[in-house]
Amino acid sequence: MAETTTAWILKAAAGAKPGPGQLEQAEITLPDIALDQCLVEPLFGCWEGNMSHAVERDPVDICKQRGEPHVVLGNAGTVRVLAVGERVTTVKVGDLAMLFCNGVWDKWGYPIKIFGYDAPGTIGLLARRTVTHEKQLIPLPENTRFSLPQWAAFSLRYVTAWSNWHQAHNTWRVQMTIEDCPSPYVWGWGGGVTWAELTLAKFWGSRVAMISGNPKRLYAIESAGMKPIDRRLFKHLEYDMERYKADPEYKKRYLESEETFLRIVREHTQDIGVSIFLDYVGSPVIRATLKALSRQGVIATAGWKEGMKSDSVRAIECISRHTHVHTHYARYGQGRAAVQFAENTGWMPEDTPKYDIFPYDSIPQLQKEYDAGHQHSYFPIFQVNKL
Secondary structure, three states: OOOEEEEEEEEOOOOOOOOOOOEEEEEEEOOOOOOOEEEEEEEEEEOOHHHHHHHHOOOOOHHHHHOOOEEEOOOOEEEEEEEEOOOOOOOOOOOEEEEOOEEEEOOOOOEEEEOOOOOOOOEOOOEOOEEEEHHHEEEOOOOOOOOHHHHHHHHHHHHHHHHHHHHHHHHHHHHOOOOOOOOOEEEEEOOHHHHHHHHHHHHOOOEEEEEEOOHHHHHHHHHOOOEEEEHHHHOOOOOOHHHHHHOHHHHHHHHHHHHHHHHHHHHHOOOOOEEEEEEOOEOOOHHHHHHHEEEEEEEEEOOOOOEOOOOOOHHHHHHOOOEEEEOOOOOHHHHHHHHHHHHHHOOOOOOOOHHHOEOHHHHHHHHHHHHOOOOOOOOOEEEOOOO
16 A cells, blocks of 8 residues: 655646745655665755755746656755665665765766756655665764764755865866965855865865855854855945946946955965865856966856856966866765765764754745745754654
8 A cells, every 4th residue: 555644845837937836735645665765754854955946946847847746855864764675785774864865867876866856756855754765875874973953964065065075176186286285275155065165175274265245154154264255345246247238337336346356365365366166156256256266276066056157258267277167966975985074074064953943844934034045054954753
């Protein structure tokens, strides 16, 4: 007999021009587990930017893309394993595990689509129970010193950061040796992945700086041993090519902000520029980001918060020997390596106080607070089932 469970679902849009959706609670039917699958009970999840994009149906309508009447989101969290197929070797019944959200992968194991987002047929962690492939679970270290909410926050953003950092840093070192530059300048725009990647860069001896306009986040950045860069000092650094051409006042404000930003970069990098710039914002800042790069610099990203497209002058990028690094989550071995490194070193987000964890029935409230910018945490946590 098929098993049913409660879930927050996002229904497919009606009409030719669908607007934003909303989460609705419903009963759904789970598929039977295959030989290489597991039945799991989500415990804690972390609200991710891609979940908000899906509810907003921007930049894509996930339900339409998947061709399904509704989807269940949620691709970061921790689970308890309830049952396993006969061929499963990665986990066993009773294990506590971290979701590894590679939904569809290529023949080398690199992600194409993401579990609980655009991977067809996947049921995310906004369901009380769900089914995963065995390689979508990484067992937590035995007697781990970190909490389940911490591992929930770790599972998407930190694993993404691990893969992107290794590619970006290794790319930098192809051109700039230890003798050339023993401690690169690594800066970043963005949220949780940027935070994770910059804190990881510190373990590699980098000089790191993070940009934010939020006073609480600026305090957290400084408390973590990173250089806080106050975005309010260049608040008009939002590039729009059409407005730049058509609106002289907008152009003036933009250029003033850009010059302020580049002056701050020069002051904090000994007039060299940024060695590796992590840009998780996208279109509005790409022009300034590229100008801030040092020669032989690397611009790296695994996402886009405010714009998917980027423009650059190829001649300038070639002459400056800039390298553009793009990654998408990670493959399974990278995820396991990231988990072990975190357990060994303490590379981990801070624990979330119990009073800041959203209960299951309040998940739509969490979504609204996150979308409105009222969540100061880079890692908003919700609880799905009791321990």
